[in-house]
Amino acid sequence: MKAAKAADIERAAELFHALADATRLRIVERLRDGEQCVCDLTGALDTGQSRLSFHLRTLKDAGILRDRRQGRWVYYALNPDVMEEMAEVLGSIRGA
Amino acid sequence: MKAAKAADIERAAELFHALADATRLRIVERLRDGEQCVCDLTGALDTGQSRLSFHLRTLKDAGILRDRRQGRWVYYALNPDVMEEMAEVLGSIRGA
DNA sequence: ACGATACATCAACGATTCTTGATCTGTCAA
DNA sequence: TTGACAGATCAAGAATCGTTGATGTATCGT
Known part of the structure; x- marks a missing residue:
């Protein structure tokens, strides 16, 4: 288990921050x-359009989501790469 | 993979928030x-006493650390239970 | 008892984050 | 074109968070 570099720590903080909100x-x-x-x-989350857009952007900026425009609609999805990254981060936090 | 209850979500947000800081x-x-x-x-983190105490408390309040007084000193350690909890949370976030 | 050490807590302030409502942009249908 | 719809962005205020310095509390050595 190698020591985390400063950049790793900052990145981990960024990821955790993006997930630190119930919405x-x-x-x-x-x-x-x-x-x-x-x-x-x-519809599903019963929240205002502006608020939802704000949180989607927060997640996207952290690399957790990707978006894709199709006609009038924008589709969001989990970014599979970041899921693996999260698992690594978790492993590095976990005690020996 | 069952759906997360509201309480679970709040708890996960609490955990992530506690970890969403480089210090x-x-x-x-x-x-x-x-x-x-x-x-x-x-000494190791080169930070003021008050600041460190604040962050230790944040982590402890989230259940991530436990503390133990011994004479003049207070020892902090990771809480093993919460590590398992984190792994579960991660699993529930991860896409199918 | 007294001073020193280890740490917690408090108060005040600045910084960041979240929410809300308004406005802007792009796409489609008529 | 014009109007309607999906969504992003912006501006302003509220709320939360982090930092700093000062003070409080417990424990120890003398």
Whole structure:
């Protein structure tokens, strides 16, 4: 188990911060089953459009989500790469 | 993979929040190798006493650390239970 | 008892984050 | 074109968080 570099720590903090909010966790939970457009999420999460957009951006900026425009709709999905990254981060936090 | 209950989500957000800070992650990293007293951490992390105490409390309040007073010193260590909890949380976030 | 040491807590302030409502952009249908 | 819809972005205020320095509390050595 190697020591974490400063950049790793900053990155881990960024990831954790993005997940440190109940609304964002609900978004992630909903996306486990696959891509959804913002309109679906708005209905499912019962939240204002602006608020939802803010949290989606927070997750996207952290690399947790990716988005894809299709016609009038934008679809969000979990980024598989970051899931692996999370697992690594968790491993490095876990005690020996 | 069952759906997360509201309480689970709040708890996960609490855990992630506690880890969403570089100073706190450095503390956790140092404690991977076992218990340390605050004085050791102060030296190792090169941070003010008050600041360190604040972050230790944040981690402890989230259940990530436990503390133990011994004479003049207070020792902090990772809470093994919460490590398992983190792994579960991660599993529930991870896509199918 | 007294001073020193280890740490917690408090109060005040700045910084960051979140929410809300308004406005802007892009896409489609008529 | 025009209007409607999906969504992003912006601006302002509220709330939360982190930092700093000062003070409080417990324990120890003398």
